[in-house]
Amino acid sequence: MHPHTFERLHAEGLISESSVEKVKAVSANKLFSLHWELKTVLYLGVLLLSTGLGILVYKNIDTIGHQVILLFIAAVSAGCFYYCNKRKQPFSFSKVPAPDALSDYLLVLGCLTFVSFIAYIQFQYAIFGNHLRLAGFIPLVVLFFCAYYFDHLGVLSLAITNLAAWMGIVVTPLRILRENDFNSETLIFTGITLGVLLIAAGELSRYRNIKAHFRFTYMNIGAHVLFISLLAGMFHFEHQFYLFIMALTGTALYFYKQALKDHSFYFMLILTLYSYIGLSYLVIRLLMLAEDIDLGAVYLILFYFIGSGVGLILFLINLNKKIKQNAGI
Amino acid sequence: MLAYKQEWLDNKVLHEEAEEAYKQQCISKEEKERIFQAYPVPFYTPNIYIRIGLFLLTVIIVLFSLGLLGLMFIQLVKESWQGLIIFFGLLTYGALEFMIHETKHHRSGVDDALLWTSISLFLSGCMMALPQDTPYLVYCLVIFMTTVYAALRFADTLMSIAAVIALLGCLFYACINMGTAGRIAAPLLLMIASYGIYAWARKWDWKTTWRHYKHCGSIIEITTLLTGYLSVNYLVVREASNEFFDLNLEPGQSIPAAWLFWIFTILIPLAYIAAGIWKKNVILLRTGLVLIAGIVLTIKQYHHMAPIELEMTLGGLVMIGIAYVLIRYLKTPKHDFTSQEIDNTHLLEKVQGESLVVSESFTPTPAPAPGFNFGGGTGGGGGAQGGW
Structure with missing residues (x-):
């Protein structure tokens, strides 16, 4: 905050004299915060210490x-x-x-x-x-x-x-795709169960007002696990894949409603991207069925990605507007 | 020169200042609203998550359009396919100018993606079009000129970083071509050049004429502080000399004037931290803290001090100790320093990044399967992480 900017605003009659004084007072004793630096050092210290002790003990x-x-x-x-x-x-x-x-x-x-x-x-x-x-x-x-x-x-x-x-699942962000074998049917169903369970827990947190701020953590992990498991199911089950498409659509709709209600851009993004993967899989599968893989199909796929990309961009821009307007009320 | 309308950029800065003043309870909500109305910002800048989405989708569109174009014209252009890539890069650039001019996109994900893809397509087309035996100096020059243009036109941070690195690359390859003297002087020259650029970025007038490039200035400072350290870091110098000058060093052998590089390796980060605290400069301080890792890594590479677990335990204890003492000491602000958070709506806090980091680094391994054994600490996800 630069005091002279606010002085100018005051001269234009946009803000009051007392506000300018407050700005001046705050920017005069501006403190230098080491909060994040110290917290990071502390965190790294805990990480090193617990890892070091673990190995020390083991050896x-x-x-x-x-x-x-x-x-x-x-x-x-x-x-x-x-x-x-x-x-x-x-x-x-x-x-x-x-x-x-x-x-x-x-x-x-x-x-x-x-x-x-x-x-x-x-x-x-x-x-x-x-x-x-x-x-x-x-x-x-x-x-x-x-x-x-x-x-x-x-x-x-x-x-x-x-x-x-x-x-039986690894759910940390960097390892969820690398270390799980999503070709295993047990894993897919476990994932779906876990996802639903976590989302239910998140909903309950808010509904019963028990630590309502825990909701995001539950919903976040739950959403990723559920979406990934459903997509994996869709890729894996050759014949029943339409069941997974229905479940995916339902889940996406559910999160869409929630995100609109909570003005959550984050959930909007993840539901859009996961649904897009599902949709693209479906389209490519159908095109592969309809024609033998010749140049025509390749052209259609290219056109699909360009067209759907443009469509989704318009969709996201529209959503952004919608959430912003609601947030204003 | 700037593609974005300057007046709106100014207003955007004003909005940010008003927002901060509002958060610090200096101005009222009505006053904030009035400022927003008097100084409109018609840019299209969505929320950060929407921006990520738009970015990814734009990249998808560009790549598949390239595929489509290639498929249609590959028979036509045949040998000069590099020209097709350059042409497509220019086409993307046209789309970028159009989006900024007509639809007022500004940091919306769409313009970021179009800028980065168009520049990388253009550059990779040029690189592939150049003859095989072109000296690296020419490559660096082409990259430098293109990215400087892009940085000036769009005030983009990534382009600024690329421009600085390309410039240093020019210097490096010029040194190498100058024979033994040039090779020996290369690390020192690179360091001097880095700090020269840093000094320039510190002194440059980012407040009036160049105010829209302020964030580029900061990123150039960070980049040059890092390159300045890396160009005289012992590990980097030794391995790079080995690579580029065919020294064929055996493990245990050292480079000429090693002591000088060891001094730099250890002193520079400490100097950054000291200067950062002295001048209350966040960039210096944080870069210095990050580069402590550089010191540790470099020393560990060549000297065996103690078993790794002992180093980790002791290091962890020291870090917890220092942080604990400082947090307690600065709880009530002293010498204008505080350990308290000033602005508590930090982005990282909003996405609860911390809890993600915790779960990522202390990660458990699934399913205590039959025959489960306490294998090197991975079992049960206890103190040690996987891989030990």
Whole structure:
């Protein structure tokens, strides 16, 4: 903010004298914020420390003995939880601000070490016997509990990715396509179930007003998992693919309505892109059926992509206008 | 020179200032609305997500149009197909000018995509049209001239970065051609040139005549700070000398005047940070912080200090310690510094980027399958990430 700009605006009668004074006062003691720099350093520190400790423990299992390591991991975890619990503000079903940046990260560290603790204890002593699902389930419950109890979005994402892993899917952004085998039918159906489950959880959060700000995280991961699973189903099932097209259309319509209601540009974008992939697949498939693959079909495909691209651009521009107008009301 | 209407660009800046003043509760909502009305911005600039969508779709359209055009005319042009690509690049450029002029697009995704595709098509057409034995210097010159034009015409940051790098590329290849003396001097000359451009960008008048290029100025600063460091970084210099000058260094062997490059490698990032804090310059400070990674990587490449896990643990502890102490110390602002957030509607916060980052880096591995073992820390998604 440059004071002279606002002085000019004042001279033109657009803003009042007192507003100019306020601008001057604010720009005079402008502080230099190191907030993001410090937070990044802190985050990297937690990342390095937890990774380093993990390897340290793994490499030295033989020399230091399991009990000592377990005790150490438990101590770190307990220490983190103790600190966070002491600093936290009273629980509420609405949004509770984090007490400070440090406990934000210590909570993540505490949760991670807790997950390691359970994994270690199961590996070494098999306390859950052959019930591996149970061994995975306990950290899951603890993670979800922590997410709600401490009101932490990062831990919620962690809980959701653990839930997905427990069900057998990798859902982190960079790995969802690389590390899942979407040719497996079980995986496709698991993905659909998980997606629906997460979306339902997101809707419930808002509907019952239980941590309503968690909705975005649920909906976001849910939407990607559901869309990708439906598309995978469409590509995989040669004969029943029309069922998946119907489901895809339904899902897209549902998100379209939601996005219009919430003025969410983000969901508009992802539903458009996923539907576009589905539509393009359908068109190419139909063209391949109609003619033997000759030059005519190739021309048609090229025309389809150019035409549909232009169409979608107009659609998005129109949507942008629509959401903006509604947002103004 | 600028394709976009200057008056509207000015108004856009005014809108941003008014928005900030409104957020800091200096002006009222009515006053903000009045400013918006008095200074209209008829540009078409959609929300960032719509922009991403428009960008992707425009790229799709351009690529498939190129395919269509190629299919139709390939019989006709045969050998001179490079000409077809250049022609298509120019055609895309025409579309870009049309979109900006007629439909008032400004940073809408459409103009970004058209600019980047038209320039890359044009340039790749030119590159392929040049004879095989053309010196690299000529390639760099062509890239430099094209991107400078694009940067001036559209005030585009990516084009500014490309122009700076192409210019330094010219210098590099010119040095190499000048024999042994040129080769030895190349890193130092590149560093001097980088800091020369940096000094120019710092002093240039981005406030009045060149005000619409302000963000290009900042990006040039970042680029030159990075290239200035990289051109004298020990790792880069050693490996590049090996590559370009056929030194055939064995592991453990070093380059002439290694000590000088080691000093630069370690001192430059620290100097950036110190200067950034001293001058309260965010660009210097953040670049310096990022380049700390450069120091660590370079040292680790040639010197084995301690087992990696010990380094990570200690490094992590030190970082948490420093951040903790500084956050506590600056909680109440001191010397005009604060650890508190000033503008809390940060874009990253809006998309909850942090929670995504957390889930990405601490990622669990699915399904404790039968025969599950605690394999190198990947099991259960605990402390260690996959790959260790």
